Amino acid sequence: MKFLFVHQNYPGQFLHIVRHLVAAKRHEVVFVTEPNPNEIIGVRKVPYLRPKLDIPETHIAARELDNGIRRAETVFKTAYGLKHLGYKPDIIIGHHGWGEMLNLRDLWPDSPMLGYFEFYYQHDKADVGFDPEFPADPLDYPRIRAKNAINHIALNLGGAGQTPTQWQLSTYPEWARKQIDLVWEGVDLKTCSPDPAAGRKTLKVGDMTIKPADKLVTYVSRDLEPYRGFHTMMRALPDLLRARKDIKVIMVGGDGVSYGAGPTKGGTWREVMLAELGKKIDMNRVVFPGRVPYSTYLAALRRSDAHVYLTYPFVASWSLREALACGCAVIGGDTETVREFITHNENGLLTPTLEPHTLAQAILGLLEDKALTRKLRGNARAFAEQRLAMGDYLASYCDLIGRLTGENPAPAADRASARPAPAIATTAVQVPSARPRSAKTPAPELQTAKMRLVATPPEQAGAIRPSASKPRTGTEAPKQAEAANTPRRLVASGA
Numbered sequence: 001m002k003f004l005f006v007h008q009n010y011p012g013q014f015l016h017i018v019r020h021l022v023a024a025k026r027h028e029v030v031f032v033t034e035p036n037p038n039e040i041i042g043v044r045k046v047p048y049l050r051p052k053l054d055i056p057e058t059h060i061a062a063r064e065l066d067n068g069i070r071r072a073e074t075v076f077k078t079a080y081g082l083k084h085l086g087y088k089p090d091i092i093i094g095h096h097g098w099g100e101m102l103n104l105r106d107l108w109p110d111s112p113m114l115g116y117f118e119f120y121y122q123h124d125k126a127d128v129g130f131d132p133e134f135p136a137d138p139l140d141y142p143r144i145r146a147k148n149a150i151n152h153i154a155l156n157l158g159g160a161g162q163t164p165t166q167w168q169l170s171t172y173p174e175w176a177r178k179q180i181d182l183v184w185e186g187v188d189l190k191t192c193s194p195d196p197a198a199g200r201k202t203l204k205v206g207d208m209t210i211k212p213a214d215k216l217v218t219y220v221s222r223d224l225e226p227y228r229g230f231h232t233m234m235r236a237l238p239d240l241l242r243a244r245k246d247i248k249v250i251m252v253g254g255d256g257v258s259y260g261a262g263p264t265k266g267g268t269w270r271e272v273m274l275a276e277l278g279k280k281i282d283m284n285r286v287v288f289p290g291r292v293p294y295s296t297y298l299a300a301l302r303r304s305d306a307h308v309y310l311t312y313p314f315v316a317s318w319s320l321r322e323a324l325a326c327g328c329a330v331i332g333g334d335t336e337t338v339r340e341f342i343t344h345n346e347n348g349l350l351t352p353t354l355e356p357h358t359l360a361q362a363i364l365g366l367l368e369d370k371a372l373t374r375k376l377r378g379n380a381r382a383f384a385e386q387r388l389a390m391g392d393y394l395a396s397y398c399d400l401i402g403r404l405t406g407e408n409p410a411p412a413a414d415r416a417s418a419r420p421a422p423a424i425a426t427t428a429v430q431v432p433s434a435r436p437r438s439a440k441t442p443a444p445e446l447q448t449a450k451m452r453l454v455a456t457p458p459e460q461a462g463a464i465r466p467s468a469s470k471p472r473t474g475t476e477a478p479k480q481a482e483a484a485n486t487p488r489r490l491v492a493s494g495a
Helices: 012-023 060-083 138-146 149-155 166-170 230-243 269-280 294-303 318-325 356-368 370-387 390-405 412-417
Strands: 002-006 028-033 043-047 091-095 113-116 160-163 180-182 203-205 208-210 215-223 247-254 286-290 306-309 330-333 349-351
Touching: 002 012, 002 060, 012 028, 012 091, 012 390, 028 060, 043 060, 060 138, 060 149, 091 390, 113 390, 160 390, 166 180, 203 294, 208 247, 215 230, 215 294, 215 318, 230 247, 230 269, 230 356, 247 294, 294 318, 306 318, 306 356, 318 330, 318 370, 330 356, 349 356, 356 370
Parallel strands: 002 028, 002 091, 028 043, 091 113, 113 160, 160 180, 215 247, 215 306, 247 286, 306 330, 330 349
Antiparallel strands: 203 208
């Protein structure tokens, strides 16, 4: 089969399916993208020049649509060259959030199109107005509504769609959901796996050394900002550090802004929170290593005694999936986003996203309860195996492609050896049944320049209102780089 993928930040959310297709050694994979150093052996990368974006003369409410149309025009011209070289894809797959695919139907009207629908913007639900510290401005509602313009055009192209969680699907209007399939994203369970011996080893992250006798609390976000509850986590530190002298805290993440806005008075959210909390935090027991190598990120998760994952009602981070796969004892913010993955007191704990003192008490209680810790760790890994297995994800993806094209791209041997995964009971949002797992196939390597891994972000407290979220670059999970089949993400990631 001939596959045409489109994403401005290659390979974006399509890394695993692309590697799976290449590994089959019977498909032609072409990927249209902005230039970047990432390369997957066996993929023909076709770059397009980034058009001029964010034109000041464009009304701010129409700016995202204007950007998308400019990208669509540029991608059309690039794809036009492919067509006149005789190329015709059997299917076009891409992320609709950037607008790149809007004009491709004009070139190949008979080729099925499968678009990634990530999020439907709303001014009265989900992330906007969730945090009273950053109240929503009614004057901004028109801009938030207008952010769905690309969504609406894409939904009317006549193609199909897919999204990775039930909650993300639920953000779309009922009339749109019938066009969007739920394909749960998978995790590399071999790479992201528990290490029972991690607690007996000494770990060094940044300037901090964590010894076996220490209690390690971890937090990961692409950028340290309020959308991912950074302000809540920071405000929980005084209670934590005061209660126990053996607690050490690692907070992985960059100082940029992935979602929302930066502090009104400038600087970073980390600087704002450190200024707010001052001497209430023992900085000898807290480290901000920035964005770290993927191996360091995984080592921290495996060693973690309590891993905190907070988020506004927004797209779930890869770090949540990977923490569960690593068998972390996860304390998650009690939002619909997280409840799809965590059932309270079963495979993790839930606590109000915006209540630092409650968060601190939950962490301290977990550190004291060894039996609960063992239960949560075991059930977290079991959930990952039963709901987040990469083979299940790839099988579901190939089934969807087969339904659209009439040909399942997975090797027949993989489909024949597939077996259904066991169900898992949950009181959280109903999770779809795991799909049959496909046989493991060696994946081609992804070569990339040195990258830093990052997790997902929030917006910080203080004096600024985070603006509505923007489409993820596809590296929302830590930017994933893999060499010799081993992810080398740089982390602050986990997004």
